[in-house]
Amino acid sequence: MKHPARTAGAFAVLCGVVAGIHSVAAHHSASMFDHSKTMTIVGTAVELRWTNPHVSLSVNGTVKDKAGDEPALWLFEMTSPGNLTRAGGWSRGVVKAGDRVEVDMSPLRDSDKKGGALKKLTLVDTGQVYTANLREQEKPGLE
């Protein structure tokens, strides 16, 4: 917890979206994300939700190289824990609240919403990189 106050604040915001529950799709298409675009968000990890069917990472951050961008809470979705473990070497503990991160992602087409499909996570302090492309598993005998 490198920035406990900021993390706690963002955590509270995250809890705030709990109102107005509308749980619908489980396995859903990813076409709500604009895969023709890649944006990079730099900031601090708030929470990795390591659950099926889609893992998500929330980050308190700003758009990289966008002068004057106000820090905001961003939410990124990925494939399942099983697929991330195999395709990208992830585990529940690879990123912790307070870690400085850089996220490459395809943003939601609804640009008013701060979310996207995570393509690559970089841990700033270690340089460790995790990808999230489950189509990288398409051959037998992977190690």
Next chain:
Amino acid sequence: MRCIFAAVLLTSATIVSSSIQAAELAKKTIINPPPTAQDWADLAKLPDWSGVWNPKITDQDAQIKTNPPPWNAKAAAEATKMFAEEKAGKPRPLFVECLPEAMPSWMLVTHNAMEFLFTPGRVTMLGESDGNRLRRIYTDGRAHPDEPDPTFHGHSIGHWEGDTLVVDTVGVLPQAFVAISEAVGVPNNGDMHIVERIHLAAPDILHDDLEIIAPNVLTKPWKTTRIYFRQRARKFDIVEGVCLQGNYSERTDADGNAIFVPIERHPWGNLVAPD
């Protein structure tokens, strides 16, 4: 005369007795006999399908254009609308509330791994999602029930033709989608019949050749092959995948108890990002 009367009586008694025996037999519970040592030994003669199998998703994607189902006019119109919705970035959620992808969509559009278990008289398929993704394929020679109670995965019977498992499935819920992606699919609307020929196409590549007969949405049987890759690295072991867990965040309540709290989603399925 007395002899004739006795003979008639005896015959009548025999007929009544036979009828009772037949009725008793009809009522007799059908038993799944305990497997013998030979039954277990015979499993070794089957092809080796051990390991974990993950789908070739890029081929699922490609077949959307290269091998579309022969939709009837109504289903085609619905599919066209769904393509438009998906293109607009608001995909139709098909697999809602964590209901199973069901048959045949599990085999058609899954992004998740599966495994096979061989036991005497049965092949079991287990998938890594939904918390309840499972197919029981009976290979003990039984027939389908006369009136199968419809289920998400239907009633499946199978037999081996050499190293190919031939599976016949009926009794799938009419609500189960014939899906070609996670956003485009039409409910089969009943009377669906699926025939699969599952076999190794290469030492570590499995093919499921499906023939889907869905007369209420297709103009003719649709044939498609779905491809799976074998993985033996232990990190590919199937893990628990409880879909409903994705609707919750892990939190701690005021009493210090670990609890789940619901999260919010967009109508088309993904998590809601904060304003």
